[in-house]
Amino acid sequence: MQIIPIDNKNLVRAYRNKVLTDSLLVAEKFRKKHKNVIQKIEDLMIIDDYNGLNFQPVEYTDLKGENRKMYQMDRKSFAVLAMGFTGKKALQWKIKFVGAFEAMEEILMRHKNLEWQHDRQTGKAKRLELTSSIQKVVDLARGQGSSNADRYYTAFTKLIYGQVFNLKNVPDNFRDILDERALRKLRLIEEHAALLLDETVKGVNDYHEPYQVLKRKLTALLDVVGRLSLDVSA
Template sequence: MNELVIMHDQQAVTTSLILAEAFGKQHKNVIQAIEGKIEPAENSARYRTMFSKGIYTDKKGEQRKMYYLNRDGFTFIAMGFTGRKADEFKLKYIEAFNKMEEQIKKAYLMQKQDSYMIDDPIQRAQRWIEEREEYKAKLEVMYEETQNIQDNTPISSKDYQVLSRKIGEKLERYINQHRIYNRNQIALLRWDLNNAILTAAGVPARTLIRQKHFTAVAEALVNWEPSLSTLEKLKAY
């Protein structure tokens, strides 16, 4: 007979095939008992974690349906199996589940144990490598989080004032250089410069400019020249 309990998807389970063999049932009847629990709509979500479909190859080489059952799934199905022999197997299954889950627990604790606490040199070396990878992953996450905080921190009120003053100075130099005195033209140029700043930052308003935008904003401010469409509009005034 196969082992009563096996590992599948990192948990202790048994199968409909093992159950059928252990309890002297036809496999199709075990399948029917399982699907009788799953098929009612009100039971679908409740039993989904207890049973999962699988495939096995029969003696003819054909693929057939089977089910994996965790401890709860086994309990629900085995409740319908009666008799002294059935009771003996139920106890064996419970014991097998307990042993398998204890092994999983020990393996997990061993995996997470600090390398210097492991006596076996091979396991210690494997755990040391895992620790390096975990440490590297933590550093990457910390760096990303720190960078994200820094990048998305709004510019300070002082920086905002400096930016506003530099924009004003840039506009004033252009106006003086080209001797522009018409208020409508000045307003149009102010709009064009402000639009260039917002486009560089990728935001709809100056108050949304973040620290990560500062380099792009500074370059846009230094290199700003009115757009061709704005220059054409200036001629209308």
């Protein structure tokens, strides 16, 4: 089992984008014997047929330097565990724990939003690189007499979205509805697409070729790395 440091100053802590507390803290604050809290948790785990509770065994080092077992838990699991704790003091600690969960969850949400915004800005920079590469195709098409060369901006965008997300129709403000994972994958594909276009434009004589080359290579790439499913009906 994983050995974690003990932190008696905070009721909850963030770990891998989850907010957790532990049985040792619960026992201390609710004035219960830790072995009794562990027994209650293990009883709950036995009757939890649907695996809706999240009690994870870990180890801590006690004052004697010995490793002991305790359980980490999320907010819902804490609430179920503490449901049986009664009395005025118990109610006060329930409120404090729930408040601590809410505060830490809000901090994590703000952090995720900042990461999302950073990815959006990075994605915009990569989008500019792709636009610059598409411009080379547009210039090639104009030079060969195409009267609809500007359509390639939309055509390449739809091609990439269609390949990555299996989309036929792209909604307005499409990038704004993408989560962090989707934005990162799209950014990587757009970066790859820009490089492919730059290479292709140098070696073709027909302005129609870059689109077909990119379509073929993106299809082959995404067949290997996988596509993203996206529900845009909402």
